[in-house]
Amino acid sequence: MIRRRGQAAAKGVLCALLLGGMTVADAGTILGTKHDFTGLNQRAGVVAMSTVAFSDLGSSCVYCHIPPEKGEEADSAELGGNPGWNRYLPATGAYDLYDSPTLDNKVKTPSPISLLCLSCHDGTMAVDMTVFKPNGWRSSEDAALHLRLNGADDLMSCGKCHDGRAAHKIAIKHLDTDLTNDHPISMTYAGLTHGDPDFRRPDGPYGFDNGVKLYDQKVECATCHNVHNPDITLLLRTRADHLCETCHIK
Ligand code: HEC
Ligand code: HEC
Ligand code: HEC
Ligand code: HEC
Ligand code: HEC
Secondary structure (H helix, E strand, C coil): CHHHHHHHHHHHHHHCCCHHHCCCCCHHHHCCCCCCCCCHHHHHCCCCCECCCECCCCCCHHHCCCCHHHCCCCCHHHHCECCCCCEECCCCCCCEECCCCCCCCCCCCCCHHHHHHHHHHCCCCECCCECCCCCCCCHHHCCCCCCECCCCCCCCEHHHCCCCCCCCCCHHHCCCCEECCCCCCCEECCCCCCCCCCECCCCECCECCCCCECECCEECHHHHECCCCCCCHHHECCCHHHHHHHHECC
């Protein structure tokens, strides 16, 4: 309940916040979700995380987006970042992606929009490792430790506490760099115009009417997940029991 009130209050603040002139749509709903890394101690009712585990940068948006006050010309790519995002590129080429004899579109490297997700979920980089820090954030507030999203029991890992005893288990969110057991990503969608008969045609250039979204005609993490909408379990774009049949005919 505390979380709800905080969320409503913070939403008001958000209305004033436009990232690079984009419209905010339902962006505010990220507040209070698993991807909101601000005020975690308060929300969780513990004094354990920020300033120890990771830096509370004061804005939940900047863990992914370039702080708007940096202006349109701020280029994260110049600093080794993922173009357009406030995160560094994970070591590309290091992923093992799903493959099988029947898979038509074989991909070696995930696209930038999926590397955004993997920059935390592969567990190789700290959650608070952003390219730009927001104006006004003081380096004296920098965390003592910069932990990574993985289940290991060491001082580099959220799993130190998030082991299912001291705090909820985090290992299942850690995809690792071995993605061979995960749904394939970054391949061109097989159901486009000259489609594969096993796949439905999308409803439009950006995907399906139920919200399942294609990026440059490709399937990415954000095809199935919308980090901005916590209404459906696991941030899915449509309920799990309808998700697969959006694309797969059998
Ligand atoms: C965990 C990473 C992450 C965080 C944190 C995050 N976003 Fe996003 N944001 C995304 C992704 C991914 C997209 C692209 C979504 C798409 O294409 O559908 C996006 C898109 C947007 C857009 C473009 C419009 C749209 O809906 O496509 C706006 C505006 C936006 N975010 C605002 C915000 C604001 C404001 C916050 C902080 C309250 C925030 N975001 C926090 C990942 C994030
Ligand atoms: C800045 C780091 C970061 C980025 C970037 C990020 N995530 Fe996460 N994500 C997390 C953390 C941390 C959790 C929650 C771990 C926990 O407490 O269980 C999480 C949780 C999730 C969950 C589970 C939500 C739930 O309700 O249990 C999904 C699904 C997810 N992320 C998908 C994505 C996708 C898709 C993207 C890219 C668009 C993305 N994440 C980008 C850090 C990140
Ligand atoms: C020093 C111990 C400790 C460390 C390290 C730690 N956490 Fe936590 N975290 C907790 C405790 C305790 C809770 C509250 C109990 C729970 O949610 O399981 C919590 C809760 C959370 C929550 C839920 C907040 C909410 O709104 O309910 C998230 C998300 C989270 N932690 C993410 C992380 C991430 C990501 C890392 C690593 C970057 C991390 N934590 C590292 C102790 C820790
Ligand atoms: C084809 C759709 C699809 C794609 C693409 C996809 N996911 Fe998922 N994801 C799901 C579904 C469905 C679930 C829940 C069932 C499960 O765990 O398999 C899920 C679960 C998750 C979870 C939560 C695990 C848990 O049980 O708490 C995380 C984190 C996550 N996905 C992140 C990602 C990331 C990061 C990517 C890109 C590398 C990605 N997903 C690509 C459909 C997808
Ligand atoms: C956005 C569309 C989309 C959604 C949603 C989707 N898939 Fe897929 N899936 C694809 C595409 C495209 C391929 C790769 C086809 C190819 O290139 O051969 C694929 C491949 C696969 C494969 C590998 C097939 C092979 O030949 O090795 C499996 C298994 C699979 N999907 C299962 C699922 C499941 C289970 C779900 C629901 C959780 C799901 N998919 C949701 C588009 C989708």
